[in-house]
Amino acid sequence: MRFLFKTDYEQDIQLAKHSGYIWSYGALLLAVLIVPFFLEEYYVGQMTQLYIMAIAGVGLMLLAGYTGLISLGHAAFFGIGAYTEAVLTGNGLALPFMDEPIVFSFFLSFPLAGIFAAIAGIAIGIPALRLVGIYLAIATFAFAIIIEEILSRWESVTNGYSGLLVESIYFGDFELTDGTPFYYLCLGVLIAVILFSLNLLRSPTGRAMMAVRDSEISAQSMGVNLAKTKTIAFALSAGITGLAGALFAHKLGFLSPESFTVLQSLELLVLVVVGGLGSMHGAVFGALFVLALPQGLAILKDYLPTQIAEVPGIEPLLFGLILVLIIIFEPLGIYGRWLKVKLYFQMFPLYKKATFKRQKSYMKSERLR
Amino acid sequence: MSEPILKVRNIETYYGPIMAIRGVSLDVEEGKIVTVLGANGAGKTTILKTICGVMDPQKGSIVFDGAEIQKKDPDKIMRRGLSHVPEGREVFPFLSVRDNLMMGAYTRNDRDGIAHDLELVHTYFPILKQRSEQPAGQLSGGEQQMLSISRALMARPKVMLLDEPSLGLSPILVKEIFAIIKRLNVEQGMTMLLVEQNANIALHTADFGYVLEVGRIVMEDTTENLLNKDDIREFYLGMQDHGVRGKRRWKKRKTWR
Numbered sequence: 001m002r003f004l005f006k007t008d009y010e011q012d013i014q015l016a017k018h019s020g021y022i023w024s025y026g027a028l029l030l031a032v033l034i035v036p037f038f039l040e041e042y043y044v045g046q047m048t049q050l051y052i053m054a055i056a057g058v059g060l061m062l063l064a065g066y067t068g069l070i071s072l073g074h075a076a077f078f079g080i081g082a083y084t085e086a087v088l089t090g091n092g093l094a095l096p097f098m099d100e101p102i103v104f105s106f107f108l109s110f111p112l113a114g115i116f117a118a119i120a121g122i123a124i125g126i127p128a129l130r131l132v133g134i135y136l137a138i139a140t141f142a143f144a145i146i147i148e149e150i151l152s153r154w155e156s157v158t159n160g161y162s163g164l165l166v167e168s169i170y171f172g173d174f175e176l177t178d179g180t181p182f183y184y185l186c187l188g189v190l191i192a193v194i195l196f197s198l199n200l201l202r203s204p205t206g207r208a209m210m211a212v213r214d215s216e217i218s219a220q221s222m223g224v225n226l227a228k229t230k231t232i233a234f235a236l237s238a239g240i241t242g243l244a245g246a247l248f249a250h251k252l253g254f255l256s257p258e259s260f261t262v263l264q265s266l267e268l269l270v271l272v273v274v275g276g277l278g279s280m281h282g283a284v285f286g287a288l289f290v291l292a293l294p295q296g297l298a299i300l301k302d303y304l305p306t307q308i309a310e311v312p313g314i315e316p317l318l319f320g321l322i323l324v325l326i327i328i329f330e331p332l333g334i335y336g337r338w339l340k341v342k343l344y345f346q347m348f349p350l351y352k353k354a355t356f357k358r359q360k361s362y363m364k365s366e367r368l369r
Numbered sequence: 370m371s372e373p374i375l376k377v378r379n380i381e382t383y384y385g386p387i388m389a390i391r392g393v394s395l396d397v398e399e400g401k402i403v404t405v406l407g408a409n410g411a412g413k414t415t416i417l418k419t420i421c422g423v424m425d426p427q428k429g430s431i432v433f434d435g436a437e438i439q440k441k442d443p444d445k446i447m448r449r450g451l452s453h454v455p456e457g458r459e460v461f462p463f464l465s466v467r468d469n470l471m472m473g474a475y476t477r478n479d480r481d482g483i484a485h486d487l488e489l490v491h492t493y494f495p496i497l498k499q500r501s502e503q504p505a506g507q508l509s510g511g512e513q514q515m516l517s518i519s520r521a522l523m524a525r526p527k528v529m530l531l532d533e534p535s536l537g538l539s540p541i542l543v544k545e546i547f548a549i550i551k552r553l554n555v556e557q558g559m560t561m562l563l564v565e566q567n568a569n570i571a572l573h574t575a576d577f578g579y580v581l582e583v584g585r586i587v588m589e590d591t592t593e594n595l596l597n598k599d600d601i602r603e604f605y606l607g608m609q610d611h612g613v614r615g616k617r618r619w620k621k622r623k624t625w626r
Contacts (some may be wrong), residue, residue: 359425
């Protein structure tokens with residue numbers, strides 16, 4: 001057990017509370033940096049996909065976990081980001097007064113993908129400001145369906161259901177959007193996004209977002225402008241999800257509206273809830289759950305006795321079972337379990353199970369609304 | 370002395386690792402009002418929640434009407450005749466006042482009895498009759514408290530658990546509500562366990578009192594005796610002795626510490 005002796009107010013808001021943080025996250029960083037040299041190409045691709053989902057998860061976490069606004073339409077922002085990237089780096093932006101469409105470099109189109117998604121986020125955010133809970137979920141759901149329709153009908157730009165080829169990004173002969181370089185790109189973006197979010201959350205804006213989540217009335221009486229805070233949260237969340245979408249476009253290499261359906265939105269929501277609402281860890285754990293667990297189950301299937309492994313639909317069954325168990329037994333998702341494991345090692349011989357013992361019903365402090 | 374209707378013995382209740390109730394025992398005799406006094410965080414509400422089954426005690430027993438009820442589900446306990454008036458009223462805001470009262474009689478089947486009790490409730494709280502068609506969310510705080518108490522009465526319980534009926538009410542309304550509580554006790558013979566912060570009015574209403582501090586009972590006596598104790602007068606009723614030097618002694622300690 002470590003006791004922190006604080007000598008400075010700055011210590012209260014430092015991201016690394018003590019040297020342990022630097023060591024453990026440093027080790028993690030080192031591990032993910034060297035891992036492509038030891039893995040097969042397929043698994044490097046899977047890790048890349050994991051980072052992309054985690055970025056989208058961080059985006060939704062800001063909205064659902066930290067501002068308390070449920071969105072069933074994040075696939076729309078994901079899609080907007082992906083299509084913006086594909087169009088800007090591919091066919092380019094055709095303006096009426098110009099002879100040739102402008103084709104953007106990746107370093108310009110990538111932020112633009114985020115910005116476009118953020119603008120879409122503001123567009124849905126402003127009318128949806130008065131909505132909370134289930135009503136907001138329905139409004140964003142409708143928005144997602146509209147965007148899906150636009151993506152499939154606006155054929156001059158998106159090419160509809162015939163799909164849109166995404167150009168790879170080259171620097172001379174060096175291909176950025178494939179294999180190991182792309183892995184590092186996604187990892188870099190994920191780390192940047194997480195650091196940005198953590199920084200945001202220790203700033204007044206971030207605290208205002210959490211205040212809005214916990215009590216709108218109190219937040220207002222502390223001088224928080226509800227409309228502004230919610231719009232910011234919507235814009236940032238949509239923007240980050242849009243960035244994930246842009247990377248996703250390069251990962252797939254071929255876009256069609258079917259990749260951005262409501263199912264994708266639901267998957268994102270499952271990701272943040274299972275990972276743990278209201279924690280940055282949760283976004284990464286959730287991405288692990290959504291992506292790595294089906295993979296793990298597929299591998300596990302090879303080791304199961306044939307009678308069980310041959311049962312049709314055994315993988316979705318196991319996946320669903322684990323999902324339900326986590327939802328029932330861990331109010332804070334996988335992050336909650338992580339906290340327990342962490343405390344177990346911190347306290348080592350003295351860990352008491354009763355620390356996390358629950359009463360019949362959830363207390364106010366145990367689960368977000 | 371007859372056997373008390375509600376016997377709580379050595380209950381210990383935890384919030385996670387935090388021990389909120391540290392071995393509390395209390396008796397409630399039939400036809401009496403028993404009050405539990407205590408400051409914020411003493412565990413008053415937790416005691417009531419443990420008795421009515423919303424929370425489970427780790428240890429100890431609760432005997433109600435001859436049967437052990439600890440760790441049972443709240444609805445089962447309620448059906449045995451123990452009604453809980455929760456802290457902060459908790460009326461059903463979208464149901465009309467009448468429907469709220471009928472929800473109180475949810476477990477009963479005797480239409481005549483329900484109609485009779487509805488009348489009875491209306492004689493005690495005439496305002497509820499006037500408002501019977503309004504949604505309960507539109508009532509004022511005091512009216513909601515009255516509704517909450519009446520709703521519990523509609524179940525015709527053997528014992529009522531009242532959690533801070535004075536919460537958020539003006540002094541005059543507090544007086545009014547406690548007068549009705551006393552009347553219910555005298556006229557209907559209703560047994561009550563009353564948890565309060567407002568020690569003055571609670572001690573004047575109840576027959577027997579317990580003083581709770583940080584999860585332990587530190588004093589128990591009839592309310593007349595409690596009212597005369599120095600500690601209660603000073604720390605709960607705010608009456609100060611001015612001593613010889615005209616100011617409060619800085620070393621003044623409670624007897625139980």
